[in-house]
Amino acid sequence: MSSLTLWQRDPFTEFDALVRRAFGPYRADERFAGFVPTAEVARDGQDAVVSLDLPGLDAGKDVAIEVERGRLVVRGERRDERTGERGRREVRYGAFRREFVLPEHVTADAVTADYDAGVLKVRVAGAFAETEPHRVAVTVGGRPAVTGGEDGTDQNA
Structure with a gap:
């Protein structure tokens, strides 16, 4: 099983780190490992698209x-x-499980999937909808603060 958190920070950096941990240094028993499909995560507007090679x-x-x-x-x-006879094998077989952490605001209704030409594409609608930072207004003594003068000083002073 592999787990991947996609939408808390930069999804591509996190995906790269996961791949490096999962497929890091060569292990002597690697030839006996089961099938683990490769995954790619892409942003399409506000949606996330997870593509798995299957x-x-x-x-x-x-x-x-x-x-x-x-x-x-x-x-x-x-x-x-x-x-019958098994010979040399490079194709791996077996059960697999891949997990991707979803943002809190995403429900099961936002997930759709399509399989074509050996690639499974899972679209998570609105996965990036709430990832933009929101600025919080600051009040000083109960009055709205005005900041951001060209020299960086508080314009209320």
Whole structure:
């Protein structure tokens, strides 16, 4: 299972850090690891689009997308349908689970998914809608403060 927080800070920096932790230094047992689909997160206006590479899967049968406890969860399994002699394998099989932390204001109704040509695209509508900073007005002695003079001084003084 891998977890990814997308929308609290810069999503691309956090995604890069996650990938480096998950696929960091080579491990001797890496050839025995199960299938972990690669993911890419992109911003499309106020929406977030999570793309996962899932070639060879039957999206209707092998993939489930859920929103649980503030997380977008994509899970499934790449099954090995072959029988007989196994030879050299570079394709990985097995169950997978990827998690993405959602912003508090996003509900399950905001999530849609489409699978085409081996790529699952999950759109989270409005994921970035509330990410712009809001300026809070400051009062001084009960009166609105006027700040921001060219020299940085308080204009009320």
